Amino acid sequence: MTINDVFLEHHDGAETAALLVELCDVYADAYGVEPGGEKTAAFRRRSEKQFERPGFGLVTARGGGRLVGFVFGYTLPAGDTHWWGGVQPEPSVEFLEETGSRTWVLSEIEVRRAWQGRGVGRALHDAALGARGEERATLATGPDAAAQPVYESWGWRRVGRIPGDEGDFYSAYDLFVLELPVSR
Incomplete structure (x- = not known):
């Protein structure tokens, strides 16, 4: 199957809750x-907390009658710099400023293994970010995650590393930023 066999659809938080088992x-x-x-x-606990956040959006990919991938995220609230807390190297004050409409967090992008390497992830990425009105997007990955070269090839740039919180999967995370709108 190819990317042409995939149907992309946008969803809000209320619709997303009904899709949680599939996600x-x-x-x-x-x-x-x-x-x-x-x-x-x-993942389920993390996700449920995000569905009601401002600017939440989900894009799903369906192929062969089933959900094959998705991407979702939310907008950072005004004044909230927790996302950037402890980032090293320390960026400028202007970089850290959040207005409530400046930065969209790409929280999750997942594709079934059988569909990986076929352009589904990129199609989801571009559909989600192409619909955003924010100035920029950000995402976090584990240090040396295999996806980092992919993100870089899509135009993301690494801006630093933050310490993980207690109970996090990683002790630190690399932060990336992409200026919006997305263009290919």
Whole structure:
């Protein structure tokens, strides 16, 4: 199957809650873990907290009658610099400023293993970010994550590293930024 066999659709937070079981299934498949396991349960808890955040948006990809991938995120609120907390090297005060409409967090982008490498991730990425009105987008990855070269090839630039919070999967995360609108 090719990207031409995939249907993309935008969803708001209320619609996303109804899709949570399917999202968890895609997440588990993408990571090669059990759908009811600890990693998927942590994803579920993280995700549910985001559905009502300002600027939340989800784009799904369906192919062959099932959900094959998704991307979602939310807008950083005005004055909230927690996202940037402790980033090194320390950026300028202007860089850290959040207005409530400046930065969209690309929180998750997942594609079933059988669909990876076929352009689904890029199509989801571009559909989600192409619909945004913010100035920029940001995302966090584990240090040396395999996806980092992919993000860089899509125009993202690494701006620094932040320490992880207690209980996080990684002890530190690399932060990336992409200026919007997205152009290919």
